[in-house]
Amino acid sequence: MDIEEAATQLEALGNTTRLRVYRALVRAGEDGLPVGGLQMKLGIAASTLSHHLHRLISTGLVTQERQATTLICRANYTAMNGLVGFLADECCADAPYAVKKEGAA
Amino acid sequence: MDIEEAATQLEALGNTTRLRVYRALVRAGEDGLPVGGLQMKLGIAASTLSHHLHRLISTGLVTQERQATTLICRANYTAMNGLVGFLADECCADAPYAVKKEGAA
DNA sequence: ATCGTATTTCCATGGACATCGAAGAAGCAG
DNA sequence: CTGCTTCTTCGATGTCCATGGAAATACGAT
Numbered sequence: 001m002d003i004e005e006a007a008t009q010l011e012a013l014g015n016t017t018r019l020r021v022y023r024a025l026v027r028a029g030e031d032g033l034p035v036g037g038l039q040m041k042l043g044i045a046a047s048t049l050s051h052h053l054h055r056l057i058s059t060g061l062v063t064q065e066r067q068a069t070t071l072i073c074r075a076n077y078t079a080m081n082g083l084v085g086f087l088a089d090e091c092c093a094d095a096p097y098a099v100k101k102e103g104a105a
Numbered sequence: 106m107d108i109e110e111a112a113t114q115l116e117a118l119g120n121t122t123r124l125r126v127y128r129a130l131v132r133a134g135e136d137g138l139p140v141g142g143l144q145m146k147l148g149i150a151a152s153t154l155s156h157h158l159h160r161l162i163s164t165g166l167v168t169q170e171r172q173a174t175t176l177i178c179r180a181n182y183t184a185m186n187g188l189v190g191f192l193a194d195e196c197c198a199d200a201p202y203a204v205k206k207e208g209a210a
Numbered sequence: 211a212t213c214g215t216a217t218t219t220c221c222a223t224g225g226a227c228a229t230c231g232a233a234g235a236a237g238c239a240g
Numbered sequence: 241c242t243g244c245t246t247c248t249t250c251g252a253t254g255t256c257c258a259t260g261g262a263a264a265t266a267c268g269a270t
Contacts, residue, residue, distance in 0.1 A: 003124055011119025013192075016112045017228080023108070035247060045230050050248055052228090069237050069246050084192055087118075087185065122258080140217060150260045155218055157258085174216050174267050 001086045005059075009083050012059045017044060018052045025062060025075040032065070032074035106191045110164075114188050117164040122149065123157045130167060130180040137170070137179035 013019050020042055025033060033041070039049050053073060056062040060079045065072045118124050125147055130138060138146070144154050158178060161167040165184045170177045 003128070004121055007119055007121045007124045009119075010115050010124070014112055014114075014116025014119040015228085016109055019108055019112045019115070036245090039247095046247070047231075047249080048229055054248085066237090069244095071247065080192065084189055087189055120258085141215090144217095151217070152219080152261075153259050156260095159218085171267090174214095176217065 001082055006083060006086045009059045009061060009079065012055050012061055015052070017042070017048070018056060021049070021052055022056060022061060022075060025073055028074075030074070032072040034067075034070040034072055036070065038073065106187050111188060111191050114164045114166060114184065117160050117166055120157070122147075122153070123161060126154070126157055127161060127166060127180060130178055133179075135179070137177040139172075139175040139177055141175065143178065 013022060021038060024038060024041055035046075035049065035053065038053075039046050042049070053062065053064075057064060061076055063074050063076050065074070118127060126143060129143060129146055140151075140154065140158065143158075144151050147154070158167065158169075162169060166181055168179050168181050170179070
């Protein structure tokens with residue numbers, strides 16, 4: 001994880017709308033949610049949502065899978081963990097809330 | 106930590122320059138770094154740096170303390186931990202890299 | 211008071227982003 | 241092939257962001 005990639009992902013999450021999208025997907029878990037479901041749930045224009053999803057997907061935070069005419073979106077937990085790890089690695093070593101890694105590099 | 110605040114902080118970190126600033130401060134630890142020190146270290150214009158610092162400070166990620174004519178900047182670990190906690194709470198519960206909280210709210 | 215250092219504010223510029231409606235494309239059903 | 245549903249791309253608009261030079265401010269020293 002280089003600093004550019006981390007910044008890109010942080011920026012992707014650093015927008016209220018996208019963060020709401022992301023959290024909805026996290027809550028949806030493995031089943032994910034179709035784009036239309038997100039759209040109704042969050043009450044934003046379809047085209048706006050599509051742009052935001054594109055951004056989340058291109059940074060690797062979200063994945064999509066086609067099921068017939070609907071596109072199912074899922075949060076990519078691995079990416080999120082990488083990002084949290086990146087922040088925690090250098091940023092939280094001393095802090096009370098401390099984060100423990102187990103194996104990883 | 107509400108979603109607006111989280112998004113604001115994520116956005117503040119979601120810029121390569123500001124992330125570099127922040128990481129430099131994290132590495133500097135308790136002693137912090139003066140604005141001028143950061144400026145030389147990162148090689149960016151003083152006014153640009155000042156803008157970015159302002160942003161980091163207004164989101165609570167960085168603090169400043171005056172020592173005569175120099176301003177010492179420090180990373181605010183508590184804020185960082187709050188943010189990581191916010192992400193981890195909902196986002197990483199199942200993941201391999203899992204994050205453990207101890208006491209805090 | 212004057213000077214010098216440290217940092218911010220002012221101002222301007224180019225570029226990127228957020229938003230949405232309308233039109234297009236992808237895929238199934240009949 | 242026609243029609244229907246789902247989603248994306250296009251086009252346009254307003255807003256906010258990143259950057260840096262120049263001027264202003266803050267503060268200590270002489």
